[in-house]
Amino acid sequence: MSLHLIPASRRRFVQASLATAAVTLGCPWLMAATDESADQSADYWALLADTHIAANKDAVSRGVNMFDNLNKIIDELLAEENKPLGVIINGDCARLRGRPGDYATLRIALDRITAAGLPIHMTMGNHDDRDPFYAAFKKQKPDAALVDGKHVAIVPGRHANLFLVDSLNIVNEVSGKLGETQLQWLAKSLAEHRDKTAIVIGHHNPQFLPEGSTAEGSGLSDTAKFIDVLHSQPHVQAYFYGHTHNWNRNKTSGGVHLINQPPCAYVFNAKHPNGWVRLKVQDESLAVELRALNKQHTQHGESHTLEHRFAAVS
Numbered sequence: 001m002s003l004h005l006i007p008a009s010r011r012r013f014v015q016a017s018l019a020t021a022a023v024t025l026g027c028p029w030l031m032a033a034t035d036e037s038a039d040q041s042a043d044y045w046a047l048l049a050d051t052h053i054a055a056n057k058d059a060v061s062r063g064v065n066m067f068d069n070l071n072k073i074i075d076e077l078l079a080e081e082n083k084p085l086g087v088i089i090n091g092d093c094a095r096l097r098g099r100p101g102d103y104a105t106l107r108i109a110l111d112r113i114t115a116a117g118l119p120i121h122m123t124m125g126n127h128d129d130r131d132p133f134y135a136a137f138k139k140q141k142p143d144a145a146l147v148d149g150k151h152v153a154i155v156p157g158r159h160a161n162l163f164l165v166d167s168l169n170i171v172n173e174v175s176g177k178l179g180e181t182q183l184q185w186l187a188k189s190l191a192e193h194r195d196k197t198a199i200v201i202g203h204h205n206p207q208f209l210p211e212g213s214t215a216e217g218s219g220l221s222d223t224a225k226f227i228d229v230l231h232s233q234p235h236v237q238a239y240f241y242g243h244t245h246n247w248n249r250n251k252t253s254g255g256v257h258l259i260n261q262p263p264c265a266y267v268f269n270a271k272h273p274n275g276w277v278r279l280k281v282q283d284e285s286l287a288v289e290l291r292a293l294n295k296q297h298t299q300h301g302e303s304h305t306l307e308h309r310f311a312a313v314s
């Protein structure tokens with residue numbers, strides 16, 4: 001079954017306007033849908049990152065079986081009464097080098113989500129590789145690339161559009177880059193979709209190096225240009241990223257929320273939680289809730305309301 005097909009059995013109806021919008025936006029595979037019984041006041045998205053799935057299901061890194069972790073999270077998602085509009089996996093889907101075997105194993109887990117009727121979207125991290133990824137997930141490849149050589153998408157919701165960017169620069173090199181062409185596409189796309197809140201989602205963290213620093217850093221090498229693009233439109237409210245395996249949040253100088261997603265896989269600091277994030281989008285605000293894998297973790301269930309920029313003057 002295609003990853004993006006939504007069986008009619010679970011859905012009461014498909015919002016035709018969103019399906020049309022998906023086609024218009026170059027995402028013919030996307031058909032956003034909603035349950036009549038679900039909370040109509042908010043969009044709900046399940047945000048995952050850094051699954052790091054290896055070909056070998058038994059692979060363990062830093063004491064964590066990555067395949068088991070992902071499946072535990074999928075168990076949670078599928079048990080929820082109120083299902084998300086979609087599931088986003090924000091990069092480093094594969095273990096280290098984006099091998100075909102990694103994606104074949106990832107597909108075994110994700111097919112469970114697809115079978116339940118939930119669309120899945122993925123971004124590319126530094127441990128992914130686009131060609132093997134597209135070979136395993138054919139429906140993720142748009143008919144015509146929106147940005148040459150990059151895996152990007154615009155995913156429409158009822159209250160916000162999600163702009164998925166591709167910060168993979170060189171496979172298995174830690175730092176990331178969006179590049180001029182993609183930044184121009186993003187700026188243009190944000191400007192063309194001002195009717196709803198914009199949320200940008202990509203793998204690498206913005207890095208704010210001291211002025212004059214020659215350090216390369218491990219985040220987005222073109223952070224300054226990227227932040228300028230985010231600030232260029234008042235309806236851009238947040239950037240979600242993974243990569244650092246460290247659940248955290250911050251804001252840019254211009255008030256854009258920066259949300260660092262937890263990893264599905266291992267953490268680099270044993271005190272940090274791994275798990276996933278429930279994102280709720282309403283007209284005036286966003287809300288994030290941490291769903292830690294360890295339900296005893298002190299941060300499990302913590303939630304934050306992210307007020308819109310310029311809310312006071314709008």
Ligand SMILES: [Zn+2]
Pocket residue numbers: 091092125126127203242243244
């Ligand atoms: Zn990464």
